Amino acid sequence: MSSSSFSESAASGPAAPARVLGTVDAVVIGMGAMVGAGVFAVLAPAARTAGGWLPLALVIAGVVAYCNATSSARLAACHPQWGGTYVYGRERLGAGWGYVAGWAFVVGKVASCAAMALTFGVYVWPGEPRVGALALVAVMAAVDYRGVRLSVRVVRVLLVVVLAVLALVVVVAWGSGAAEVARLVRVERWHGLAAVLSSAGMLFFAFAGYARIGTLGAEVRDPERVIPRAVGWALGIVLVVYGLVVASALAVLGPGVLSRSSAPLADVVEAGGFGSLVPVVAAGAAVACAGVLLSLMLGTSRTVAVMAADGHLPGWLGVVHSRSGAPHRAVVAVGAVVAVIVVVADVRGAIGFSAFGVLLYYAVANASALRLGPAENRPFLAVPVVGLVGCVVLAFCLPLGSVLGGVLVIGAGAGVFVVRRWWSGELVG
Numbered sequence: 001m002s003s004s005s006f007s008e009s010a011a012s013g014p015a016a017p018a019r020v021l022g023t024v025d026a027v028v029i030g031m032g033a034m035v036g037a038g039v040f041a042v043l044a045p046a047a048r049t050a051g052g053w054l055p056l057a058l059v060i061a062g063v064v065a066y067c068n069a070t071s072s073a074r075l076a077a078c079h080p081q082w083g084g085t086y087v088y089g090r091e092r093l094g095a096g097w098g099y100v101a102g103w104a105f106v107v108g109k110v111a112s113c114a115a116m117a118l119t120f121g122v123y124v125w126p127g128e129p130r131v132g133a134l135a136l137v138a139v140m141a142a143v144d145y146r147g148v149r150l151s152v153r154v155v156r157v158l159l160v161v162v163l164a165v166l167a168l169v170v171v172v173a174w175g176s177g178a179a180e181v182a183r184l185v186r187v188e189r190w191h192g193l194a195a196v197l198s199s200a201g202m203l204f205f206a207f208a209g210y211a212r213i214g215t216l217g218a219e220v221r222d223p224e225r226v227i228p229r230a231v232g233w234a235l236g237i238v239l240v241v242y243g244l245v246v247a248s249a250l251a252v253l254g255p256g257v258l259s260r261s262s263a264p265l266a267d268v269v270e271a272g273g274f275g276s277l278v279p280v281v282a283a284g285a286a287v288a289c290a291g292v293l294l295s296l297m298l299g300t301s302r303t304v305a306v307m308a309a310d311g312h313l314p315g316w317l318g319v320v321h322s323r324s325g326a327p328h329r330a331v332v333a334v335g336a337v338v339a340v341i342v343v344v345a346d347v348r349g350a351i352g353f354s355a356f357g358v359l360l361y362y363a364v365a366n367a368s369a370l371r372l373g374p375a376e377n378r379p380f381l382a383v384p385v386v387g388l389v390g391c392v393v394l395a396f397c398l399p400l401g402s403v404l405g406g407v408l409v410i411g412a413g414a415g416v417f418v419v420r421r422w423w424s425g426e427l428v429g
Contacts, residue, residue, distance in 0.1 A: 018325055021220045025152045025215045025231050031156035033209025033295030035162050039245050039265060040119055040285040042202050042351060047250075050199035051191050055184070057199035058246055062239050064200070064394060065207035067387030068362040070379050071369035073228040076214035078376050080223030082327075083306035084214040084299070085365040090310075091367040096417065101364035102307045103413035108357020108406075109300040110334065112205070113137070114341035115329045115350035120289035122347070123263075123282050133342045140294045141335030144301060146323030148219050151298055158291035166282025168277065169265045173248035176272035183254045184247060197397035204394055205355045206242065207235070209295060216302060219325070228377075263277055281378055293306030297334055304330040312417070352402030357361035357410060359395035363388050 021029070050057045075088040086105065090098025120136045143154055173179045213220070213230050220226050245265070248260055252268045261267045265285070269277045276408030305327030308318035321328040341350065366387035372378035396403055 012197055019219055019223075020149060021152065021216065021226075023226050023233075026216075026220055026226055026230030027234045028152060028159060029298065030209050030230060031217060032159045032291045033208075033299070034207060034234065034238045035159060035166070035241060035288060035291070039166065039206070039242070039290055040123075041206050041244070043249060043264050044259060044261050045257055045351070046199040046202045047264075049191070049202070050196050051254075051259070052255040053196050054192055054199065054250060054255060054258075055246060057196050058203055058242065060197065060200040060390075061203040061207060061394075062242075064204060064362075064387060064390035065235060066159075067240075067390065068365060069231050071216050071366045071384045071387055072362070073231040074372060074377050075365065075368055076217050076227040076231070077224045078372070080217040080220060080227065081306065081414065081428055082095075082216070082218045082302040084148075084217070084303060085361050085368065086303055086307060088368040089364045092371040093364070096414075096421075097315045097364055097367070099307075099312055099417045100410065100414055101361050102303055102312065102346045103417075104217070104357040104360040104364075104410050105303055106300060106307070107409050107413070108361060109296050109303075109352045110337050110341065111350045111354035113296045113300065113334070113338040114345055115347050115354060116289045116293040117338065117342050118345070118350065120286050120293070121342075122192055123286045130131075130342055133159055134339055137289060137335055137338050137342065140290065140297055141331055143294060144331045144335075145321075145324065145326060145328050146299045147321070147326045148216065148298065151294055155291050155294055156296075158287050162284055162288040162291060165281060165287075166241060168284075168399070169268055169281060170244050170248045172269045172272040172274050172277065173252050174276065178268075178272040179248060179251035180249060183251050184371065194397055198399065201355050201359065201394035201398045202351065204359060205271045205351055207238065209234070209238075209292070213269045216298060237352060241404075297331065297338075301327050301330040303333045304334060319375045352399050353405050356395050356398055356402050356406030359391045360406070360410060363391035363395070364393065394399075 003169060036175050046057060047054050072085065075092075076084070079087050080092060081087050083102065083104065086102030088098070089101040114133075117133035117137050118129060121132035127213065176383065191346055206427035213227055213234065217223050249264050249268055253261065253264065253273050257267070258264055263282070263285070266278045266281045269275070269281055304313060305318045305320070307313045308315055317330045317333055320326070321327050366384040369379060371383040395406070
C-alpha cells in the first residue's frame with residue numbers, strides 16, 4: 001500500500017470541542033493510561049518469555065516507546081486534533097495509511113479495554129470476573145459520556161491511589177529485607193533474542209498510554225507547547241516507576257517465581273512478611289485497571305468519531321454532544337464492543353492482540369514523522385527510524401496467535417477500505 005494508491009482525505013472531522021486540558025491534565029491522561037497495565041497484567045507473561053532477561057526486554061520496550069513518543073509529540077503539535085496517528089498518517093502519508101493506523105488503533109485499543117476490564121474482574125470478583133468486568137465497562141462508559149472534564153478528575157484520583165500502592169510495594173520489597181540484589185545481577189541462560197523481543201512486545205502494551213494525549217489533541221490548550229511537554233513528562237515518570245517495580249519484583253521473587261505468579265505484586269508484599277497488605281495491593285490493581293480503562297475509552301472513542309466523520313465508519317458515530325463535548329455515540333459503541341469481547345475473550349489473548357495493533361499504529365506514526373519538515377520541529381532522523389523498525393520487529397515477535405489474529409483483522413479492515421475506494425472509482429488508473 002503506498003501513499004500514491006490512496007487520495008488524501010479532505011474531511012475535516014467532527015465539530016471542534018472546547019480546549020480545556022492543560023499540561024497537568026494531559027500528563028494525568030497519559031500516565032493514567034500507562035500506570036497499572038504493565039504491572040498488573042503484563043509483568044508475569046513477559047517474565048515467562050524472557051526469564052531473568054526481563055530488564056533487557058523492559059529497556060528495549062522503553063527505547064521503542066521513547067522513539068514513538070517523540071515522533072507522536074512532534075506530529076501532535078502540528079495536528080492538534082482528535083484521532084492521533086489516524087490524522088498524522090492521513091495528512092502525511094495518504095488516506096490509506098491513515099485508515100490502517102486508525103483501524104489498528106481502534107481494534108487494538110478495544111482489545112486493551114477488554115484486557116483491563118477482565119483484569120479488574122479477576123481482582124474484585126475472582127469467582128465471576130466477567131461480571132465485574134462488564135460492570136466496570138458500564139461505569140467508565142458513563143463517565144466518558146459526561147465529557148473530558150469529569151473524566152480527567154476521575155483519572156487523577158485513580159492515578160494517585162495507584163502510585164501510592166506501587167510506592168508501598170517498592171518500600172516493602174526493599175525495606176523488609178526480602179529483596180536480594182543478586183537476583184537482579186545473576187546471569188541466566190540466554191533465552192534467545194526472539195524471546196526477549198517477544199517479551200518486549202508484551203511490555204510495550206504498558207507504555208502505549210502517551211498516545212492518549214495526541215488522540216485528545218482537539219481538547220488540549222496551546223497544543224503546540226503542551227502536547228510535547230506532556231508526552232515527555234508522562235513517559236519519563238512511567239519509565240522510572242516501571243523500572244523500580246520490575247527491579248523490586250525480580251529482586252524479591254526471582255524470574256522463576258515471578259513468571260508463575262498470577263498476582264506478582266501481591267506475592268512481593270507477602271514474601272516481604274506483610275501478607276496483611278495483599279488486599280491493599282489487590283485494590284490498587286483494581287483501581288489501576290479502572291483508570292487505564294477510562295483513559296483507553298477516551299482515546300478510542302475520539303478516534304472512532306473522527307474516522308466516522310471521514311466516512312470510514314458510520315457517520316452517526318461522529319456526532320458530538322452539545323453539552324458535554326464528548327462524541328457520545330462513539331462512546332456508547334466502544335463500550336458495547338468492549339462488553340462483547342469481555343464475554344468471549346481471555347486476558348492474555350487480548351493483550352497480545354492489542355500489542356500487535358498498537359505497534360503497527362506507532363509504525364505509521366514514525367513513518368509520518370519522517371515526512372515532517374525542518375520548520376515543523378522534525379526529530380533527529382534516528383528517532384523515527386528506530387521507532388519504525390522497532391515497532392515492526394516487536395509486532396512480529398509477539399506470540400504467533402497474536403500475530404495471526406492481528407494480521408487477519410487489520411488486513412480485513414484494509415481490504416474493506418480498498419474495496420470501498422475501488423467501488424467508488426477512486427482507485428481507477
